[in-house]
Amino acid sequence: MIIDLESIFNVEGLSKQFDYEVDMSSEELYGYYPFRTPVRVKGKVANETGIVEVNADACFELNIPCSRCAKEMSKPMKVHLGHTLVRELNNESNDDLLCVENMQFELDELVKEDVFLSMPYKFLCSEDCLGICSGCGKNLNEGPCSCEAQTDPRLDILKQLLDN
Ligand SMILES: [Zn+2]
Ligand SMILES: [Zn+2]
Known part of the structure; x- marks a missing residue:
């Protein structure tokens, strides 16, 4: 205009x-x-x-x-x-x-x-917004992906320490 x-x-x-x-x-x-x-x-x-x-x-x-x-x-x-x-x-x-x-x-x-x-x-x-999983590319807002089941073993140790 x-x-x-x-x-x-x-x-x-x-x-x-x-x-x-x-x-x-x-x-x-x-x-x-x-x-x-x-x-x-x-x-x-x-x-x-x-x-x-x-x-x-x-x-x-x-x-x-x-x-x-x-x-x-x-x-x-x-x-x-x-x-x-x-x-x-x-x-x-x-x-x-x-x-x-x-x-x-x-x-x-x-x-x-x-x-x-x-x-x-x-x-x-x-x-x-949770973004997308860097492993499988799934939109994490739509729910967790299966990558989450495979956690880092170092984190498992940490979790055990925290649980105790
Ligand atoms: Zn988003
Ligand atoms: Zn994933």
Whole structure:
């Protein structure tokens, strides 16, 4: 979606609301294409006392495998976008400041950028996900595997000591 910033920069108190969807289905994340459904973006660009800000929430479902057990899950996510738009930067280094040279502001690119920046390195199906057995590859959330019967003999000795 392209937002014309010209009038917003020129008129104090003016705001433009938006509520639309961004297709991110061709975007790759950690080797997957997890944005199967559109990203819903809702917010506004407003000029409040001469300062132009964009504030929005991007809501979407992420279809991605668990980093521990590899089971695919659907995770609802919400990413907040908040930036002050400026026409030029005066040696300010602030990530929240966004310099717009073109008054035709391409919101989709900002949405994609902020969504990617907010992605965690790991996705877990649950905080106490047991992962997969390194021996047989079974998903241990679905029950113990037969590898557990073959315990390390050194552990047996330790267990005997503890039992006594
Ligand atoms: Zn898991
Ligand atoms: Zn196993």
